[in-house]
């Protein structure tokens with residue numbers, strides 16, 4: 367491609383609202399342009415990268431035996447009413463009416479559409495299993511679109527759906543997709559982890575993994591083992607046998623609970639400061655509202671309660687920390703003095719608290735606390751479980767040798783076991799071998815295709831611009847004649863341009879009438895994997911070769927060696 371013919375405007379400065387490196391570079395390198403908040407045009411250079419990402423996804427989906435189709439973005443509201451999700455989703459679901467006043471949704475995902483389709487098309491167990499996928503634009507009206515392609519309102523997703531006759535089949539389909547995801551993100555040159563995750567709103571029968579591209583600006587935090595391949599979203603991560611946290615046996619102290627005066631001491635910090643006790647001697651009590659009912663969770667003072675673990679333990683749809691004023695209204699206990707002893711609420715006790723020899727806690731009375739509380743003795747009615755957020759350094763729950771480390775991640779993929787959640791609701795059944803109608807067993811599998819561009823740039827850039835992995839680079843080689851009006855240089859550049867193209871190499875020739883400095887700055891920004899500069903040595907038939915990833919290493923080679931050098935260094939066939 368001749369750069370003088372390419373619609374490509376690079377920007378010297380980052381637009382003000384672009385906060386992350388990938389958002390800035392996508393704009394500065396001329397890959398995307400914003401039409402509205404969270405809504406982007408892919409410019410010619412960006413479209414080439416997006417198409418390569420799509421193609422990698424498509425090849426691996428096809429290799430995994432999935433069948434590609436393309437579903438509409440316009441979905442009749444009735445489908446969402448039938449699945450019961452029309453009300454569940456609020457403003458994030460983009461809705462519109464057609465000329466007849468019929469209501470539609472712009473598809474944020476396609477469980478309803480695909481399940482209705484398969485219900486019509488498949489009726490016998492002989493036609494199962496099948497996995498169908500599409501690469502299609504999704505619409506989610508994010509309240510705060512941000513970070514460019516990372517959180518847009520219109521974005522490209524590969525969404526796949528598997529249909530099996532039983533759970534063994536679903537397991538096979540699930541792991542087939544899981545391994546295909548590994549191949550996809552490996553081929554994208556991405557540094558990622560597959561992590562155990564929570565199914566979230568989509569629900570389903572257990573088992574779900576998120577694929578996280580490691581990056582400091584990632585919204586998610588994962589905990590991964592330093593030794594084995596255990597990794598989980600922090601929402602779900604467990605640590606080594608929680609007995610490791612139990613200090614003592616919980617029966618040593620025989621003193622009875624003793625109430626003592628603690629005027630105006632409401633927080634753990636105030637307790638520590640005024641009593642000189644350690645946080646590990648305090649029983650921290652937080653009251654939650656789960657589906658409208660209050661529940662008290664008790665954990666050792668140095669630990670953090672994991673809200674999602676509490677929610678999942680209770681099987682609650684909604685959970686949030688109770689407003690202290692509400693707690694006071696409901697229980698009569700003044701804010702800051704809530705404690706497990708004598709509190710008329712159900713109590714969940716984390717392992718770290720359950721094993722404490724003794725502890726200090728609010729006395730459920732203004733300005734009073736208890737000491738010598740023994741959870742094993744004084745909280746027999748409490749339900750014990752894992753309600754804590756793991757910490758860095760915790761023992762790994764799998765190998766017990768390694769310890770957990772935190773990483774920030776960008777979710778680029780998510781695979782789910784859905785079970786019959788949608789097939790039952792929408793009546794997608796098949797006749798089994800004995801002619802009985804059974805609900806199909808489903809899985810669903812998403813990849814944020816447009817999000818891959820941002821994740822890869824976050825992981826592959828320097829101060830001067832993007833450093834594209836070969837598999838996603840918009841072109842493979844940047845050909846740069848230094849001075850546009852030097853006949854020798856331009857002639858050699860043209861010859862090389864033709865030669866490389868004949869050999870099937872994707873070349874971008876910077877044939878613009880621009881100063882060398884501008885050409886090099888743009889080349890750094892655009893970040894093609896290899897660069898060949900035709901300069902003063904052109905007369906002797908020598909050119910300068912460099913790779914974008916190692917900008918400091920420039921070697922001058924005879925033009926005859928260029929093809930071989932490109933093939934060798936870029937690993938091209």
Ligand SMILES: O=C(C[C@@H]1CCCCN1)Cn1cnc2cc(Cl)c(F)cc2c1=O
Pocket residue numbers: 455458459460474475476477506507524525526567568780810811812813
């Ligand atoms: O999309 C999924 C699950 C999987 C992900 C992989 C591909 C198939 N779907 C979860 N989810 C996320 N945000 C949503 C936003 C809106 Cl507005 C909605 F109406 C529905 C959903 C929704 O269901």
Ligand SMILES: [Mg+2]
Pocket residue numbers: 576777779780
């Ligand atoms: Mg997800």
